[in-house]
Amino acid sequence: DSGVTQTPKHLITATGQRVTLRCSPRSGDLSVYWYQQSLDQGLQFLIQYYNGEERAKGNILERFSAQQFPDLHSELNLSSLELGDSALYFCASSPRTSGSDYNEQFFGPGTRLTVL
Amino acid sequence: GEDVEQSLFLSVREGDSSVINCTYTDSSSTYLYWYKQEPGAGLQLLTYIFSNMDMKQDQRLTVLLNKKDKHLSLRIADTQTGDSAIYFCAETKGGSYIPTFGRGTSLIVHP
Numbered sequence: 001d002s003g004v005t006q007t008p009k010h011l012i013t014a015t016g017q018r019v020t021l022r023c024s025p026r027s028g029d030l031s032v033y034w035y036q037q038s039l040d041q042g043l044q045f046l047i048q049y050y051n052g053e054e055r056a057k058g059n060i061l062e063r064f065s066a067q068q069f070p071d072l073h074s075e076l077n078l079s080s081l082e083l084g085d086s087a088l089y090f091c092a093s094s095p096r097t098s099g100s101d102y103n104e105q106f107f108g109p110g111t112r113l114t115v116l
Numbered sequence: 117g118e119d120v121e122q123s124l125f126l127s128v129r130e131g132d133s134s135v136i137n138c139t140y141t142d143s144s145s146t147y148l149y150w151y152k153q154e155p156g157a158g159l160q161l162l163t164y165i166f167s168n169m170d171m172k173q174d175q176r177l178t179v180l181l182n183k184k185d186k187h188l189s190l191r192i193a194d195t196q197t198g199d200s201a202i203y204f205c206a207e208t209k210g211g212s213y214i215p216t217f218g219r220g221t222s223l224i225v226h227p
Contacts, residue, residue: 004158042219043159043220048214090158100213101212101213102164102208102213103214104149105161105215107159108158109156110158
């Protein structure tokens with residue numbers, strides 16, 4: 001158990017809909033990262049938040065957005081869903097603050113999103 | 117090409133050694149990592165190596181780094197069925213602490 005929780009575990013929805021994925025980081029970790037894992041793209045970094053602020057952005061679509069709340073949990077919002085958005089979405093947290101490139105990440109179990 | 121490349125599959129017999137290979141393109145990589153993903157679970161850090169090291173050993177795991185060829189390998193000694201999983205190579209580099217992951221190698225261990 002990594003200490004990172006994600007809900008829901010599975011989500012099935014239709015094209016055009018909007019969903020929210022939730023993540024609670026490990027106790028004490030200020031950084032939260034979102035990743036998308038699909039068969040054709042592998043593991044793609046989407047976005048990072050640190051202590052409530054957006055810190056880094058990866059291959060995140062404009063239809064997707066995220067936020068981190070004062071209690072440090074994070075939500076990833078996916079809107080105008082398309083078939084191609086079907087994937088596993090992982091949240092990770094890390095204790096890394098700054099000053100080093102070393103970045104051990106602790107991953108949650110993921111949310112499997114199916115868009116029909 | 118991709119920043120971090122791995123072969124997709126490896127099949128070994130129980131008790132044999134497994135060697136999973138990874139190549140990366142950026143010579144400024146500072147840390148290289150091996151993560152393991154078991155079915156239905158998230159990734160879990162197995163081990164890492166700093167770029168000024170050539171080798172790191174941790175129980176059954178041996179990591180070898182060839183900086184000249186930008187090649188990283190993970191050797192698992194006495195492979196067990198419980199080692200069946202997907203293994204991801206990742207790197208962080210100077211100025212960017214966001215890891216870049218390879219696509220993962222599925223290790224299948226058969227009796």
